[in-house]
Every structure is written in structure tokens, then in C-alpha cells.
Amino acid sequence: MRKTSVLPILTALFVFISSILFGFVLRDVQFEGLKTISKNELVSVYGAYIGKDVNMYAIEDIISQLEEFGYFKDIQYVLEDVPGKENEKVLVIKVVENEPVSQVSLEIAGPGLIAKETLQSSITLQEGKAFSFVKFWESISNIAKIYSDNGYIAATPKSQDKTFAFVYISGRVDGNSVLFKVTEYVLYDLEFEVLSDDEQFKVEFKNIEKELSLPKYKDYESKNPLLKIFDSPKNYVPNLQKLQEFFQSISRYVYFKIVDISTSEVDLNIPAKKLVVTVTDNTVVSQPVHLKGIKTKGNTIFSEKELVGETKEGTYTNFDILKAVQNTKNKYDKAGYYINLNLEIGSDGYLYIIVSETKIRNVKITGNERTKTYVFDDLIAVKPGDYLNRNQLQVTYIELKKSNFFKDVNLNFEPVDKDSVDIVVNVLEKDKKFDFQGGITWGPVKNKPWYEGFAGIISLSSTNPFGYGENFSVSLQKALSTTDLSLNFGIRKPFEMPLSISSSISFNQETQEGTTTTKWSTSAGISTLKLPIGQFSLTANYSETTTSSTTTLTTKTMALTGSYVYETLDNLYVPMKGYSFTLSGTKYFPLSEQGSDAISYFAEATYHLPLSETVSLASRIYNAQVIQTSGAPVNFSLAGPYQVRGVKSEEKGTVLVLNNNEIRFKEPEQIFYFSIFYDLGFIGQSYTFDNLISSAGIELGLVLPMFGLVRFGTGLQILPAFSPNFNTYFILGQTF
Structure with a gap:
């Protein structure tokens, strides 16, 4: 029998061990077989090893990372010596690419929650490049992440539980073509199945069921076509927040527990699912029991009588006990407190509801x-x-x-x-400390050529740039005949004092028909922080107006204003719920012969009643009056934020009464809103109300970086006489 020599084996083993233990310098990496994949795309795999002392572990790491790209069906390599360079080698990698992708497409079925362009930009599998399952699944995951980041529950073929997923992302490889498909499901219906023999519980659950709801697409289908204008199928794809709120609503009740949750697809012209929740009553006792009564333990916020009423001896059914527990929970829930509840049978014959207040x-x-x-x-x-x-x-x-x-x-x-x-x-913290903006704007100017409406604007503003609660803004607006410059500064709790300070300087110059009017003013104010009883402020303002034509007239006035504000609004730009009350009074002191000597006040009340998550009924009542003694007249006008929208009124007066009403539509966290309004106003010299003005119309508001909230809309005049002509308006500033 012929013996096999062990020398070649030992030699190869020695070379392998030497390459691991002693290593070599990797001078370069070369590829053979690259067609659609460029070498530059692969530098991240081997770049850190070039020119370094490496061993075979480094080579295996390079090959392993190349395999992770998924572009290649085969990878082989050899190490070649560098001529004339001792202990230096070149790694030659021979690859066989997968077939190139001829087409990558994206199909979306559903209401279109996310812009198709946004989803397409997340696909990393590219046409004309070698196919990669790694990039295929990466693309699916990227699309799913976009939906997840926007609050939706997304599932993929690799997801475990798809029961609550109302967005499903999948992909299909057909030859050299790849199709990614996104299915967005609306919730068509929500059903409850009740498993119980307790008639009292069944009756009670019918009442509870009215409180447990989600937006259902079948309700959208039955809506009046006019109402559908203000709605969208997108609102019927449940997001994570809505589902959490739904199950939180269920958790408020102790009468029952969920035993099963299932979904099934519904055959509609749009992808849809039905959600079925199966519940059964909780069981404390299987048969009626005799008790001396029901009492509570551990409660400090509410008394026992407030929670369970009078203690009565008698026979209690399972439902009676659950109702006492539910009443206790309702009392705390209504006040907003988080608690835990347990039951305990006392040796004294009483059933105790154990309350754990957090x-x-x-x-x-x-x-x-x-x-x-x-x-x-x-x-x-x-x-x-x-x-x-x-x-x-x-x-x-x-x-x-x-x-x-x-x-x-x-x-x-x-x-x-x-x-x-x-x-x-x-x-x-904010990414940007400062916001610099510039641009050109245009707005209609009455009794002037159209080109007078153009203006250049630059502004620099910031809120809390250095972390001391400070804010400031500088803005310049220059048109052909007008110049507006304003500087504002404020700070909250300076030197840790419990107040806010604000100041401003403004300059305005306008030339019209040979007359130049220059006005500048400065103000300084101090206000308390928001107290439980409201907020108080005091502001001093100095203004100087000079009118020059053939003669020059200068008017100087000092004004002192005191204000009180109480508000519970959820947003200062576009509130959707809450109310506010403002009372302000101003005393004008003449500092020149023509300076104003007057007293004025205004009172304002607003109320916002949410009708749903995205719809609110808003109303404002505003009343202002001036009592003038002498000097340049102080007047009000129906203009700016205080106007009958869509009605052009040039009248001024010392008495203003205004009522604004609207139904407001706004998605949470969005920068725009839409509303339908009805306004009623009066301007005059006394409370005669003989020239009421009213209008109705629509308004769109948008928060822009340079201007803040920009509101524009159109309205029809109703009083004093109906006008079929729509009047467009623009307003800068917050809503009421």
C-alpha cells in the first residue's frame, strides 16, 4: 500500500498559520468581473485595510462584507505577491454579478397616505445594477420605516403579527423586473362580539359600545357629498395613536375583558379591513353573595361616600360588584388620576375596594x-x-x-x-438658532398702481437661541413708496425673576401725493408669568408722527397700557380647544400740542369647542371704545385681525363691536388649516348699531417661516345689503 506524504500538507498548514500569525501588508485590492457595480461603491469594504499590516482574518472580513451586499452569485480571491516588495501582497477578487435589474416599480393601493416620490426615494435597489436580495429587503424595510415614522402600523412579509397592521409592504421579483407594492387599508367597520349570559352586563355594554369607536370608512361612504369635501379616506386608515386611544378607552371599564381581536379584509373599491373585538364579562363571583356592604381602602383624594355611596347590607350580583368598582374608577378617571384597583373580602363581612393612588x-x-x-x-x-x-x-x-x-x-x-x-x-433643542429669510411679496394696494403692491422683505428672527428664554426679530420691508423697519426683543424670567420683559422699536415712512408721513415708536413692557388666576402686563409706548408737505406737523404721544389675560388654549397660532379672556386699558398722554389725550379699552373673549380630533367650532366677541379729550384722534377700524372678513370697510370710529365665528378644520401638528366663517361687526361713534356689517366665506391659514401665520380667504357681504361679489383678504397674525 502506497504511503501519502505529509510534507505538502504540513507545508500548506505552515504557510496558512504564518499568514495568520505574522501577516503581510495589503498593497491593493483589484476586482475582476465587475460590470454594473463600480469599484468605488466597494471602497468602504476594504479601504481601511490598504497599506496596513493584515492577516487572513482581514481578508475573510473583506469577502464577508462583499457577500453582504448581495450583488454577487460567486466570489473567489487570490493573494498575489508584489514584485520587488517583500511581504506585500495584492488581493485579487474575482466576482460573478447577479443579472442586472431591468425595471424597479412601485405600486400603491389605498388612499395615498405618503407621497409616492417620498417612498420611491427610499428604494435602494436600482435599475441597471446587479440584483441584490439584501437591497430588495432593505427597500421594503425603508418603506415600512417611513410609514412607522408617520405613526402608522406597517407590516412586511418578515413581520410576525399583521393583525393590527393597516399598511402592508411587499415585493415581487419577476425575471429581471422588481415590483414593490404598498397596500393601505381603511377601517371599514368595527364590531364587538359579546360572550356572556349576564343580561345586566349585555344591556350595560350596549351603552359602553357607543363610547368605544374608531373612524369607520362605511360612515364616510354614507356622508353627504358636500361633507366629503372636508373629509378624506386618509382619515380612515387607523394610526398607532388612534388605536392606542381606542384600547385606552376600553381599559377604562372593569365590566369586561377582551378575549380575542381579529381583522378580515373587506371587498371594496379600496383596500379595507374589518376589526372584530370579542369581549366577555369579568367574573368576581359566579353566584350572588350576601355582603354587609361595599367599602373602600387606600383612598385619600376622594371619600368613601363619593366613591361608592352609602354602605348597604344585602345580596350583590357579579354585576353589582363590578358597578361599584366601575363607579370608583370613573370618579378618578374623570378627575384625571391614575390608580390601580383590587378587591378584598374582609373578615367583617364587607367587600373592600382597594385603591392604590399613584x-x-x-x-x-x-x-x-x-x-x-x-x-x-x-x-x-x-x-x-x-x-x-x-x-x-x-x-x-x-x-x-x-x-x-x-x-x-x-x-x-x-x-x-x-x-x-x-x-x-x-x-x-432646535437645530437652527437663527432664521434668516428674504424675498419679494405682492399684495393689492387700494387707489395705487398695481406695481406699488410689490415689496422686498428681509428678516432675522430667533427664539431661545442662547437658552435664556430670549427672543428677537429684525425685519425690513421696502416698497416703492413705503419703508417699514421693526426690531423686537423679549426675554422670559431674566435673572430668574418671575416675569417677562419685552421691548420694540418701529419705523414707518410713506409718501403719497407729495405728502410724506414718518412715524416711529418705541415700547417697553413687563408682564407676570402665567398664574393660576391669569397673566398681568404693563406696557409704556412712545410714538412720534411727522407729516411733511408744504408744512411740517409733528405729533408726540405717550401711552400706558395695562392688560389682563386668562387663557386655556391648546395652541397660540391656531387653537382648536380652550377659551381665553382679555381685558386691556390704555391712557394716552399728549407730549406735543397735537398729542392725543384719551382713554381706550378693549375686551375680548374667545371659545373653541372641539367637535372631533380635526374639527372645532370657534367664536370670538370683541368690544373696544375710545373716550377722547383732545389731540390727534384715536380711532378703531375693522381691519387686520379685527375685521369682518371679506368686507371692505374704510370707516373709522371710537366704538367697535365684532363677532367672529367659524368651523375650523385642522390636522394635528399640521402647519395649515381651513375654515368656514360668519362674521358680524359694527364701527361707529356710539353704540347705535345702525350700520351692522356681516359676511360669510372661507379661509385658509398657513404658517410660513418668514411671516408667521398667513391667513387669506374670500367672503360674501350679507349686511347691510347682500353682494354676490367675492372679496379677497389677507391677514398676518394668529387667529382668535
């Missing part, structure tokens, strides 16, 4: 790397030692958002034990 141990503020904590900590309504209350959490969120100090605000709580939590207030 306290706040600590409040942590994170993320404010630039902003000083003292600037905004008073806006945080939740305090250590307080009982955890969702209303206070909501107030905290709203007030921090309204401050406009941060890009985003999030509130979370971390459990400490069964009876206490830590609140975490996480804020995200």
Missing part, C-alpha cells in the same frame, strides 16, 4: 443642553409629591409647546414601585 416621586428634565432649566420649569405643572394626573401632564405638554423654545417635547413616566413613578420631561 404619587410622583421625582420630576426629571432631560435634553435641555442649551436652555437653562429655570427658564421653563414653572411651565411644568406636575410636581414631586403630587398625585399622577393626566390633565396636569397635558397642561405641561401644551405649555411647553406654546413656549416655542424647543423643537419637540415628550413626557414619560417611569414606575418606581406600585404606588409611585418618576416623571421624565424630555425636550429636544
Whole structure:
């Protein structure tokens, strides 16, 4: 029998071990077989190894990373010596690419939640390049992430649970063509199946079912065509927030528990699903029991009588016990408190409802790397030692958002034990400290040529750039015959004092028909922080107006204004819920012969009633009056934010009464809104109301970086006489 020599094997093993232990310098990496993939795309794999001492582990790492791209059906390599260079090698990688992709397409079925261009830009599989399953699945994941980042529940073929996914992303490879498909499902219907023999529970659940709802597409189908204009099928694709709110609503009830949740597709002209929730009643006792009564333990916020009423001895059914527990939970829920409930049979014959009230141990503020904590900590309504209350959490969120100090605000709580939590207030600082804008605008100018409406605008503004609660803006608007320059500055809690300070300087010059009017003014104000009883402010203003033509007349006036504001609005630009009340009075002091000597006041009340998540009924009543003694007249006019929209009124007067009403449509967190309005107003010298003006129309508002909230719309005059001509208007500034 012939013996096999072990020398070649030992030699090869020695070379392999030497290459690992002693290594070599990798001088270069060369590829053979690249067709659609460029070498530059692969530099990230091997670039860090070039010119370095490496071993075979590095070579295997390079090959492994190349395989992860998924472009190649075969990869082979050899190491070649560099002539004349001892211990230097070139890695030659021979690849066989997959067939190139001839076409990549995207198909979307559904209402179109995300712009198709946005989804297409996330696809990393490219036409004309070698096919890669890695890029194929990466593209599907990228599309799913876009939907997830926008709050929707998205599933893919690799997802585990698709029950609650109302967006499904898949892909298909057909030869050299690849199709990515997105299916967006509307919720057609929501059904409850009740498994119970308890008639009392069945009757009660019919009442509860009215409170447990989600937007259903079948309701949209039955809507009046006119109402559909203000709605969209997009609103019927449930997002994560709506589903969470739905199940949170279910968690408010102790009568029942969920035993199954299922979905099924519905055959419509649009992808649709039906959601079926199966519930059964909770069982405390299987048969009626005799009790001395039902009492409570652990409750400190409410008394036992407030929670369960009078204690009565008698026979209690399962439903009777659950109703007592539900009443207890309802009392706390209505007030916004978080609690846990348990039952305990006492040796004294009473059934005890054990109430665990949750306290706040600590409040942590994170993320404010630039902003000083003292600037905004008073806006945080939740305090250590307080009982955890969702209303206070909501107030905290709203007030921090309204401050406009941060890009985003999030509130979370971390459990400490069964009876206490830590609140975490996480804020995200703004990316940009300053906002510089410039451009050209045009607006109609009455009794002037059309080209007089053009104006150039530049502005620099910032809120909280250095973290001290400061804000300032500088803006210049220059037209052919007018110049407007304004500077504003304010700061919240300077030197940690519990107040806000503001100041401004403005300059305006206008030339018309040989007459130049120059006006400049400066003001300084101080106000308290928002107190439980409201906010108070005091402002001093000096203005000087010079009119020059053949003669020159200068008017100087000092004004002192005191104001009081109480508001619970959820947003200062476009509120959708809450109310406000403002009372302001001004005393004018003449500092020149023509200076104004007068007293004026205005009172304003607004109310916003949410009809749904995106629709609100808004109303405002405004009344202003001037009592003039002498000097340049102080007048009001139906103009700017205080106007009968869509009616051109040039009349001025010392008495103004205005009522604005509208149905407002706005998606949460969107920068625009739409409304239908009806306005009624009066301007005159006394409260005669003999020249009422009213209008009805539509308005669109949009928050723009340079201008803030820009509102424009059109209206029809109704009083004093109906006019069939639409009148367009523009307003800069917040809504009422």
C-alpha cells in the first residue's frame, strides 16, 4: 500500500498559520468581473485595510462584507505577491454579478397616505445594477420605516403579527423586473362580539359600545357629498395613536375583558379591513353573595361616600360588584388620576375596594443642553409629591409647546414601585438658532398702481437661541413708496425673576401725493408669568408722527397700557380647544400740542369647542371704545385681525363691536388649516348699531417661516345689503 506524504500538507498548514500569525501588508485590492457595480461603491469594504499590516482574518472580513451586499452569485480571491516588495501582497477578487435589474416599480393601493416620490426615494435597489436580495429587503424595510415614522402600523412579509397592521409592504421579483407594492387599508367597520349570559352586563355594554369607536370608512361612504369635501379616506386608515386611544378607552371599564381581536379584509373599491373585538364579562363571583356592604381602602383624594355611596347590607350580583368598582374608577378617571384597583373580602363581612393612588416621586428634565432649566420649569405643572394626573401632564405638554423654545417635547413616566413613578420631561433643542429669510411679496394696494403692491422683505428672527428664554426679530420691508423697519426683543424670567420683559422699536415712512408721513415708536413692557388666576402686563409706548408737505406737523404721544389675560388654549397660532379672556386699558398722554389725550379699552373673549380630533367650532366677541379729550384722534377700524372678513370697510370710529365665528378644520401638528366663517361687526361713534356689517366665506391659514401665520380667504357681504361679489383678504397674525 502506497504511503501519502505529509510534507505538502504540513507545508500548506505552515504557510496558512504564518499568514495568520505574522501577516503581510495589503498593497491593493483589484476586482475582476465587475460590470454594473463600480469599484468605488466597494471602497468602504476594504479601504481601511490598504497599506496596513493584515492577516487572513482581514481578508475573510473583506469577502464577508462583499457577500453582504448581495450583488454577487460567486466570489473567489487570490493573494498575489508584489514584485520587488517583500511581504506585500495584492488581493485579487474575482466576482460573478447577479443579472442586472431591468425595471424597479412601485405600486400603491389605498388612499395615498405618503407621497409616492417620498417612498420611491427610499428604494435602494436600482435599475441597471446587479440584483441584490439584501437591497430588495432593505427597500421594503425603508418603506415600512417611513410609514412607522408617520405613526402608522406597517407590516412586511418578515413581520410576525399583521393583525393590527393597516399598511402592508411587499415585493415581487419577476425575471429581471422588481415590483414593490404598498397596500393601505381603511377601517371599514368595527364590531364587538359579546360572550356572556349576564343580561345586566349585555344591556350595560350596549351603552359602553357607543363610547368605544374608531373612524369607520362605511360612515364616510354614507356622508353627504358636500361633507366629503372636508373629509378624506386618509382619515380612515387607523394610526398607532388612534388605536392606542381606542384600547385606552376600553381599559377604562372593569365590566369586561377582551378575549380575542381579529381583522378580515373587506371587498371594496379600496383596500379595507374589518376589526372584530370579542369581549366577555369579568367574573368576581359566579353566584350572588350576601355582603354587609361595599367599602373602600387606600383612598385619600376622594371619600368613601363619593366613591361608592352609602354602605348597604344585602345580596350583590357579579354585576353589582363590578358597578361599584366601575363607579370608583370613573370618579378618578374623570378627575384625571391614575390608580390601580383590587378587591378584598374582609373578615367583617364587607367587600373592600382597594385603591392604590399613584404619587410622583421625582420630576426629571432631560435634553435641555442649551436652555437653562429655570427658564421653563414653572411651565411644568406636575410636581414631586403630587398625585399622577393626566390633565396636569397635558397642561405641561401644551405649555411647553406654546413656549416655542424647543423643537419637540415628550413626557414619560417611569414606575418606581406600585404606588409611585418618576416623571421624565424630555425636550429636544432646535437645530437652527437663527432664521434668516428674504424675498419679494405682492399684495393689492387700494387707489395705487398695481406695481406699488410689490415689496422686498428681509428678516432675522430667533427664539431661545442662547437658552435664556430670549427672543428677537429684525425685519425690513421696502416698497416703492413705503419703508417699514421693526426690531423686537423679549426675554422670559431674566435673572430668574418671575416675569417677562419685552421691548420694540418701529419705523414707518410713506409718501403719497407729495405728502410724506414718518412715524416711529418705541415700547417697553413687563408682564407676570402665567398664574393660576391669569397673566398681568404693563406696557409704556412712545410714538412720534411727522407729516411733511408744504408744512411740517409733528405729533408726540405717550401711552400706558395695562392688560389682563386668562387663557386655556391648546395652541397660540391656531387653537382648536380652550377659551381665553382679555381685558386691556390704555391712557394716552399728549407730549406735543397735537398729542392725543384719551382713554381706550378693549375686551375680548374667545371659545373653541372641539367637535372631533380635526374639527372645532370657534367664536370670538370683541368690544373696544375710545373716550377722547383732545389731540390727534384715536380711532378703531375693522381691519387686520379685527375685521369682518371679506368686507371692505374704510370707516373709522371710537366704538367697535365684532363677532367672529367659524368651523375650523385642522390636522394635528399640521402647519395649515381651513375654515368656514360668519362674521358680524359694527364701527361707529356710539353704540347705535345702525350700520351692522356681516359676511360669510372661507379661509385658509398657513404658517410660513418668514411671516408667521398667513391667513387669506374670500367672503360674501350679507349686511347691510347682500353682494354676490367675492372679496379677497389677507391677514398676518394668529387667529382668535
